[in-house]
Amino acid sequence: MATATHTTHQGHTHQHGAGCGHVAVPHGDHVDYVHDGCLHRPHEDHVDECETTAHTEHQNHTHQHQEGCGHVAVPHGDHVDYLHDGHRHAPHDGHWDDH
Template sequence: MTTAHAPHSAHAHQHGDGCGHVSFSHGDHVDYAHDGHIHRVHEDHVDECEPAGHRTHEEHAHQHGEGCGHDAVPHGDHVDYLHDGHRHAGHDGHWDDH
């Protein structure tokens, strides 16, 4: 799965250790949950970190939800869950792997 390069314009906030936003590892970088968006620091700007395409997390029997033990990350109109280095989002009766 690739992530589209989508610079977040006029983003004055500097993400980093202690910036106050939930951070999580994502491949070779760190993403930050900020006001319902997922941000990635990229060179001299911040990108909206959104997956391109649809990728089902196969054989994911665990049901995420309140009290499931995984960090919840508000994302747009839904909640993603951080699980084993992945961001899971409920979609049509299964979990997508972001």
């Protein structure tokens, strides 16, 4: 799995949780939420903005994610990730990264 930098989202007053209206993304031992094109992770008394700092290629992944492919699309910065088998797939240089 890729490592992530957790930077506090300043001035974030929305409380993420079940039914908050944002896409929930299971991520290891916690849940991230898609909010304004980034991933938010509730953490102690604040919310972190989660950005990957490395990537791991999903080996032998032949499925081509795209609109209508059957997987949940997660807007993320300048691209779209897809939820697949409990993790996010992100397009990268002709392959899919496994987040």
